[in-house]
Structure formats: C-alpha cells, structure tokens
Amino acid sequence: MTVPETFVDVILPVPLPRLFTYCVPPEMAEIPEPGIRVVVPFGKKKQYSGIVFSVHQNKPKDYETKPILSILESSPIVTSAQLAFWEWMAEYYQCTLGEVYKAALPSGLKLESETRVYYNPDYIQLDDLPEKATKTLLFLSEKKVCTVQEINTFLGQKSSMPLLHKLMEEGAVFVSERLKESYKAKTENHLRIAEPYRTEQKLHEAFNVLEKAPRQLNLLMTLIQKAGGAGNALKGQSVARKELLEENSSATAALNELIKKDIFEQFPMEIGRLDLSKDKIQQKSSFSPAQHKAYEEIEKAFEQQTVVLFHGVTSSGKTEIYIHLIEKHLSRGEQVLYLLPEIALTTQITTRLKRHFGNKLGIYHSKFSSEERVEIYRDLLENQNYQVILGVRSSIFLPFNNLGLVIVDEEHEHSFKQFDPAPRYHARDAGIMLAHKHKAKVLLGTATPAIESYYNAQKGKYALVELKTRHEDIQLPRILVADTREARRKKQMKSHFTPLLLEHIQQSLDDKQQVILFQNRRGFSPFLECNVCSWVPKCNYCDVSMTYHKKMNQLVCHYCGHTVTTPSTCNACGSPALSTQGFGTEKIEEEIKLMFPESRVSRMDLDTTRSKKSYQKIISDFEDGKVDILIGTQMITKGLDFDNVSVVGILNADNMLNIPDFRAFERGFQMMAQVSGRAGRKNKRGTVVLQTSSPDHPIIGYVVENDYQTMYRTQIEERQLYKYPPYYRLINLTLRHKNKGVVEKAADELAARLRAIFRDRVLGPQEPPVARVQNLYLTRIILKFEKGHAPSYVKQLMNDATNAILSQPQWKYVTIQTDVDPL
Numbered sequence: 039m040t041v042p043e044t045f046v047d048v049i050l051p052v053p054l055p056r057l058f059t060y061c062v063p064p065e066m067a068e069i070p071e072p073g074i075r076v077v078v079p080f081g082k083k084k085q086y087s088g089i090v091f092s093v094h095q096n097k098p099k100d101y102e103t104k105p106i107l108s109i110l111e112s113s114p115i116v117t118s119a120q121l122a123f124w125e126w127m128a129e130y131y132q133c134t135l136g137e138v139y140k141a142a143l144p145s146g147l148k149l150e151s152e153t154r155v156y157y158n159p160d161y162i163q164l165d166d167l168p169e170k171a172t173k174t175l176l177f178l179s180e181k182k183v184c185t186v187q188e189i190n191t192f193l194g195q196k197s198s199m200p201l202l203h204k205l206m207e208e209g210a211v212f213v214s215e216r217l218k219e220s221y222k223a224k225t226e227n228h229l230r231i232a233e234p235y236r237t238e239q240k241l242h243e244a245f246n247v248l249e250k251a252p253r254q255l256n257l258l259m260t261l262i263q264k265a266g267g268a269g270n271a272l273k274g275q276s277v278a279r280k281e282l283l284e285e286n287s288s289a290t291a292a293l294n295e296l297i298k299k300d301i302f303e304q305f306p307m308e309i310g311r312l313d314l315s316k317d318k319i320q321q322k323s324s325f326s327p328a329q330h331k332a333y334e335e336i337e338k339a340f341e342q343q344t345v346v347l348f349h350g351v352t353s354s355g356k357t358e359i360y361i362h363l364i365e366k367h368l369s370r371g372e373q374v375l376y377l378l379p380e381i382a383l384t385t386q387i388t389t390r391l392k393r394h395f396g397n398k399l400g401i402y403h404s405k406f407s408s409e410e411r412v413e414i415y416r417d418l419l420e421n422q423n424y425q426v427i428l429g430v431r432s433s434i435f436l437p438f439n440n441l442g443l444v445i446v447d448e449e450h451e452h453s454f455k456q457f458d459p460a461p462r463y464h465a466r467d468a469g470i471m472l473a474h475k476h477k478a479k480v481l482l483g484t485a486t487p488a489i490e491s492y493y494n495a496q497k498g499k500y501a502l503v504e505l506k507t508r509h510e511d512i513q514l515p516r517i518l519v520a521d522t523r524e525a526r527r528k529k530q531m532k533s534h535f536t537p538l539l540l541e542h543i544q545q546s547l548d549d550k551q552q553v554i555l556f557q558n559r560r561g562f563s564p565f566l567e568c569n570v571c572s573w574v575p576k577c578n579y580c581d582v583s584m585t586y587h588k589k590m591n592q593l594v595c596h597y598c599g600h601t602v603t604t605p606s607t608c609n610a611c612g613s614p615a616l617s618t619q620g621f622g623t624e625k626i627e628e629e630i631k632l633m634f635p636e637s638r639v640s641r642m643d644l645d646t647t648r649s650k651k652s653y654q655k656i657i658s659d660f661e662d663g664k665v666d667i668l669i670g671t672q673m674i675t676k677g678l679d680f681d682n683v684s685v686v687g688i689l690n691a692d693n694m695l696n697i698p699d700f701r702a703f704e705r706g707f708q709m710m711a712q713v714s715g716r717a718g719r720k721n722k723r724g725t726v727v728l729q730t731s732s733p734d735h736p737i738i739g740y741v742v743e744n745d746y747q748t749m750y751r752t753q754i755e756e757r758q759l760y761k762y763p764p765y766y767r768l769i770n771l772t773l774r775h776k777n778k779g780v781v782e783k784a785a786d787e788l789a790a791r792l793r794a795i796f797r798d799r800v801l802g803p804q805e806p807p808v809a810r811v812q813n814l815y816l817t818r819i820i821l822k823f824e825k826g827h828a829p830s831y832v833k834q835l836m837n838d839a840t841n842a843i844l845s846q847p848q849w850k851y852v853t854i855q856t857d858v859d860p861l
C-alpha cells in the first residue's frame with residue numbers, strides 16, 4: 039500500500055492571489071499543521087518562511103510541487119482564530135492573504151532569503167550551542183550583518199532558517215537593526231530559585247548538594263541575602279544577574295552550573311518599562327455621579343449589544359471609565375485590547391494604565407523594535423503575562439485567545455486606517471469584527487464621533503451612551519473667534535497672529551499657565567514663490583509644491599520625502615527674490631520665540647518626533663512645566679491631558695475647511711473641538727482663540743457652541759443627498775503607471791468594463807488632487823455601492839475586470855490598488 043502524499047497550502051509574503059502548494063517530503067518525520075511556519079523555496083533562488091494554511095492530499099494537476107525545506111516550530115504561531123480573521127480581512131479589504139500575513143506578524147517572525155540578520159554584541163552565551171550555531175555566530179560577529187542567503191552560502195547548506203530562528207529565540211541575533219536607545223533600556227537578566235527548589239526541604243537539599251562546590255554555594259547564599267531572606271527567595275523573589283556577579287566575580291561558570299542543575303532559573307526582567315511591583319498599584323478613583331451613571335449605562339447596554347458608542351465631551355473622564363471596565367473584564371479572566379490611533383497618545387495613557395495594571399499591561403506599537411513586538415506576540419500566544427494590550431492599529435493582529443473587550447479610544451480618528459500598503463484596513467472596523475469572532479464587547483469612545491459611528495448609533499446598530507459634563511463640572515472652554523481678514527484690513531496682524539490671540543498668550547504666560555498652538559501643517563511654509571515670475575518649486579517626482587524647512591534649509595516633498603537644498607535664485611527667471619508663502623509649525627515656532635523671548639517653546643510634529651523617546655520627552659517636559667508654549671500639528675489635538683493649559687490657539691481654521699473632500703467639514707469640526715478640549719481641564723475654565731478668515735462659516739459656529747448634533751444633522755443630510763457613506767460604500771481603484779497616456783487608457787477601459795457590470799455606480803476615471811507621486815501618474819475610479827452589497831460579492835466581478843486589464847501586454851506594468859472604505 040502506498041502512503042498518500044501530503045500537501046500544504048502556504049501563505050507567503052507575496053501579493054499573488056493564490057496560496058502556494060508544496061509537498062511534504064516523505065522523509066520529513068512531522069506533518070505541519072495549519073498556523074505553523076515552514077521554510078519553502080520560491081522562484082529560482084528565494085526562500086521564505088510562510089504560514090501553513092491548510093493540509094491536504096490533493097495533488098495539484100497543473101504543476102509540479104516543490105517540497106518544503108523545514109518546519110520551524112511544533113505548535114502553531116498563528117491560531118485558527120487568527121487565520122479566520124485574516125481570511126475575513128483579505129476578503130473585505132480585497133487583498134491577498136499574503137499581504138495580511140505581512141501586516142500581521144512582526145518582522146522577527148518572518149524570514150526570507152533577503153532578510154538581514156544582525157549580531158547582538160550583548161548576547162551572553164549560557165549553554166553550549168551546536169557547532170553550526172557557534173560557527174554562524176562567529177561569522178556574524180565579524181560581519182555584524184548579513185543576509186540569510188549569505189549564511190546559507192557560508193554554511194554550505196540549503197536553508198539556515200531553522201538555525202537562525204533558534205539563535206533569534208536565544209537573543210543572539212536580530213533581524214532588525216536596533217536603535218541604541220531601545221537597546222539599553224529593555225530587559226535585564228534576573229535569577230531566582232527555580233520552582234522545584236522553592237520549599238525549605240528542597241532548599242536544604244540544595245545546600246547539601248552544593249557543599250563541594252563553594253562558588254555555587256556562595257552564589258546561592260548571595261541570592262538569598264539579596265532577595266531579602268530565605269522567605270522571599272522561596273517565594274521566587276529575583277535578583278539581577280549583574281548584582282549577583284558583582285560580589286562573586288568570575289563566578290559565571292558557577293552560575294551557569296546552577297542554572298543547569300535547575301536550582302536557579304534565569305529570566306529576562308523588564309527594567310524601566312513596566313517595573314511596578316504589586317504594592318505600588320494604584321486603586322482606581324471613585325466616580326463622579328455623572329461617570330457612575332455613564333458606566334452603568336454602558337454595562338447595561340452590553341447586556342443587549344456588542345458595540346457601544348460612548349460620546350463623552352473632552353475631559354469628561356472617559357479614561358477612568360475605561361479603567362473600571364478593563365478591571366471588570368480582567369477579573370473574569372478575559373483579555374482586553376485598548377486601541378489608540380497614534381503613538382503620541384500612548385505615552386500618557388501608558389502611564390495611567392500602568393498605575394492600575396502594572397505588569398499585566400503590554401504595549402505594542404511600531405516604534406518598538408521587532409524583538410519587543412515578538413516578545414509581546416509570544417507572550418500572548420503562550421498566555422503568560424499580558425492581559426491588557428495597549429496598542430496602535432496593528433495590535434488587532436495579536437494572538438488573543440480569550441478576548442473580552444475592545445476599547446477604541448478616539449474612534450473618530452483617521453489614523454486608524456492603514457493607507458499603504460495593503461491591507462488598507464480600518465482598525466476600528468476590523469476591531470469590531472475581531473471582537474465579533476471572540477464574542478467580545480466593543481466600546482467606541484470619543485468626544486467627536488465619526489459620522490458613520492453616530493449614524494450606526496442612531497439606527498440602533500450600536501448603543502449610545504453620553505456623558506455631557508466635564509470632570510469636576512469645569513465648564514467647556516470659551517471659544518473666541520478672531521477674524522483674520524478684518525485684522526488684516528485694519529493692519530493689526532502681526533505676521534500670522536491676531537491681537538486677540540497674542541493678548542491671550544501674554545495673559546496666560548503672566549498667570550504662569552501654559553499655551554497650546556495648533557497649526558495643521560508642518561515645516562516652515564508650504565511653498566516658496568518667486569516674487570517676479572511666480573515660479574514655485576515643485577517635486578521632481580510628484581505633482582506638488584515642496585515644503586520649505588528652514589532649519590534644515592531644505593525643500594521637502596511631503597509625498598515622497600524627496601529633498602533638495604533651498605535654491606537661492608528662481609530657477610525660471612533667475613531673480614533672487616524668493617519669498618515664503620503660507621506657514622507651518624516651524625515658522626510659528628520661530629515667530630513665537632521672537633515675540634515672547636522669555637517663554638520656553640517646544641514643537642511637536644512629524645519632524646520633531648522621529649524617535650520613540652522624543653514623544654515622551656516633549657510631553658513630559660510640558661507636563662512638568664518645563665515648557666510654556668507647545669506648538670503642534672494634529673498630533674497634539676486629541677487625548678492629551680494637561681493640567682495647566684489655559685489658552686489654546688487655532689492659527690488657521692480655513693485650511694482645514696477648504697479641502698475638496700466630502701469629509702472636510704466633519705474633520706475640521708473634530709480637529710477644532712478636540713484641540714479646544716485641551717484647554718482648562720483642571721481648576722479653571724479655559725479659553726480658545728480660533729483664527730479664521732470666514733467667521734460665519736457654519737462649522738465654526740458649531741465648534742463655538744460645541745454643537746455636535748447640528749453638525750451631524752447637516753452633514754448626514756449631505757451624505758444622503760450625494761450618495762456618500764454611511765449610506766453608500768465606496769471603493770477606490772487607483773491606477774498607476776509612469777506614462778500618463780498609458781494609465782489614462784487603461785483606466786478608461788477598466789471603467790468601461792466596470793460600467794458594463796455596475797452601471798452608474800462607477801465614477802471616473804478622474805485625477806486625484808495630486809496626480810503624480812514618485813514619478814508615477816495616478817488616476818482613480820470610484821465605485822459606490824448601496825449598503826447591503828457585500829464587498830465579497832463585488833470582489834469577484836471586480837477582480838475579473840482588473841485581471842482583464844492587467845493581462846494585456848500593453849498594460850503589464852500598470853498597477854491597480856484597491857481601497858475599500860477609503861478615508
């Protein structure tokens with residue numbers, strides 16, 4: 039009897055629609071199960087680690103399968119619940135499973151032949167490693183970095199991935215270059231008495247055994263002493279490895295011996311990040327009557343519904359309510375995911391949550407190194423420490439196994455949506471689906487709900503809970519509108535500042551209070567212009583003017599990052615009369631420093647927050663009163679909680695409202711209401727000065743009145759009238775090619791094909807506002823579907839149409855990018 043051949047379908051990090059089938063070679067002892075990583079050859083030379091999606095006996099008819107090279111682990115690294123979630127995501131957002139896989143796993147869990155491997159100079163070798171591993175480490179320590187492929191060649195073997203995988207787990211090598219800062223502050227090796235020896239009798243035995251090994255005996259005694267006595271040591275109190283070795287120099291071998299004997303256990307202890315011992319954990323504060331009422335309403339709503347929209351004005355104390363809810367779910371043994379839109383927010387919330395949840399809190403975001411993310415991932419997979427995960431959008435991909443609650447804080451925020459690359463998912467919406475699959479609850483919290491969410495609440499799809507008063511009943515800030523056109527006419531403007539704003543800044547400084555200034559543009563000024571011929575420098579690769587950054591004396595394209603030195607003369611007419619037009623945060627900073635020379639000024643935008651620590655520093659300096667005036671982009675608008683901000687200045691409301699987008703008014707309202715909410719959070723009512731050239735704009739009026747409802751009503755009417763979300767679902771198809779004619783022709787034919795199926799639901803093609811990016815011409819087709827048409831139904835038809843385009847030789851290099859529910 040012949041044993042049937044076994045095949046596996048593998049998810050690989052390539053944007054191809056199908057999964058790849060490989061055979062399991064008969065000599066391989068194990069058959070991998072779904073969710074396990076295997077190493078497979080791909081193309082002529084490449085190798086990838088991929089995820090087994092399914093195991094079967096169906097030999098593919100039309101091609102010869104290649105064998106998998108090795109299996110990386112014995113139990114799945116991706117759970118079946120995750121695989122189901124991935125499938126949903128690929129289907130809904132119309133991308134491939136490979137693209138989801140790429141987004142979902144931290145890079146430390148994905149290897150390919152081109153992956154660069156780094157040597158860890160801090161690695162301390164504990165156990166004897168196999169010869170090949172030692173050889174590889176030596177090779178790496180000399181080269182510092184090389185690719186997986188190079189290591190294959192060096193070892194003269196087909197695949198070194200399993201070996202590298204082991205070395206990564208050991209902490210001997212990394213797959214990403216670690217920044218110096220994250221390098222130091224992370225973990226430190228600690229030692230404690232191993233579990234089997236944690237009884238008096240066993241400890242006694244250990245002493246007897248070690249009688250002939252004085253160094254080991256010494257170490258054991260030092261550990262007991264440093265742990266604060268035998269009682270503590272028997273409870274598992276640990277001591278830093280450094281500390282132990284300090285008093286027993288050259289005892290490394292003895293220490294390793296103790297670990298081998300299983301008397302000592304070594305483990306990495308986080309330092310700095312989460313080092314709060316239990317007794318320091320703060321009790322949660324008691325609720326105000328309004329908070330209490332809201333909390334009870336949320337609890338009650340969860341009895342009936344999965345999703346609750348929690349609409350609470352700024353500084354109403356929503357975070358306290360989240361903390362109580364988290365506690366409740368933890369006490370039931372459930373996990374909680376707390377989603378935040380931006381890293382900027384995590385520093386403050388981290389501190390607040392850490393106080394309550396100590397080591398149960400795990401933090402997951404992109405500024406953390408891959409190794410730190412792998413650690414969180416594995417911790418959850420093995421169900422060890424973390425029960426609350428605070429993270430940005432990618433944390434929806436973590437391997438939860440008992441999720442009870444998802445909190446989406448600032449749910450209206452656009453940065454929950456991933457723009458590039460695919461999957462272009464919205465973490466709020468995907469989070470709701472995730473919760474659904476886990477039978478968990480979802481709390482969407484915000485002071486300014488997204489129109490879509492509020493609509494769902496109106497329709498009864500979500501429950502709605504409101505909290506209309508600020509904590510301690512402090513009034514919402516007074517909003518003063520400063521008319522810049524009039525001030526300009528009367529020649530009262532000082533550069534970009536109205537007298538009203540300057541007055542209030544001065545007053546705040548005199549009162550030893552703080553000021554926040556919001557300008558939704560970074561850089562010095564959006565463009566340079568020649569005073570003689572009106573020439574404006576544009577990006578060579580994109581159809582946009584370049585932003586002037588004064589400090590670097592550079593022009594930067596905010597689309598592709600292309601940078602040039604600022605020209606001293608006009609490229610067109612040669613005149614040296616170039617002047618800056620418009621203004622960004624950098625210019626505001628410069629002017630404020632000139633106008634208030636005594637004040638301490640700081641700026642927070644993309645340019646000043648490149649590293650993980652910089653956010654923390656800017657925010658904590660402001661919290662500690664080391665800074666008087668904080669200038670920033672939308673990063674500073676929401677979620678931040680400062681005690682002494684008495685004045686908020688909005689420098690230019692117009693550029694938020696004059697964007698040609700059906701969401702511009704909603705967005706403008708949200709940004710202005712949110713940044714206003716930073717004022718007067720403690721002690722006293724705050725003031726907002728809102729500068730605009732159109733003081734009669736209805737949105738400005740709603741901001742002044744803090745009238746979300748009327749804003750919602752006017753906007754929802756327009757959405758219905760012009761067939762926009764939430765009434766209709768949008769899908770954007772963006773075509774790109776280096777030749778404008780080619781991309782236009784391809785788009786025309788695609789639109790014609792789509793029209794034949796979807797008729798007047800197809801709009802365009804039309805050029806997007808920036809029609810060339812990175813030397814590629816763009817054109818866009820928009821599909822509008824009535825609610826009820828599931829994207830999955832549309833997907834097949836749409837794919838047929840796009841494939842029909844892409845399979846034609848003249849359009850081989852056209853790319854088509856799909857964005858479902860674009861923002």
Ligand SMILES: Nc1ncnc2c1ncn2[C@@H]1O[C@H](COP(=O)(O)OP(=O)(O)OP(=O)(O)O)[C@@H](O)[C@H]1O
Nearest residue numbers: 323324325326352353354355356357358509677679
């Ligand atoms: N019950 C409470 N006891 C003590 N302090 C509280 C309580 N509730 C809220 N606070 C304090 O009030 C301030 C505002 O609360 P919080 O930051 O939670 O507001 P928020 O609703 O999240 O606002 P935003 O939408 O602007 O982020 C915080 O400094 C918080 O510590």
Ligand SMILES: [Zn+2]
Nearest residue numbers: 577580595598
């Ligand atoms: Zn560019």
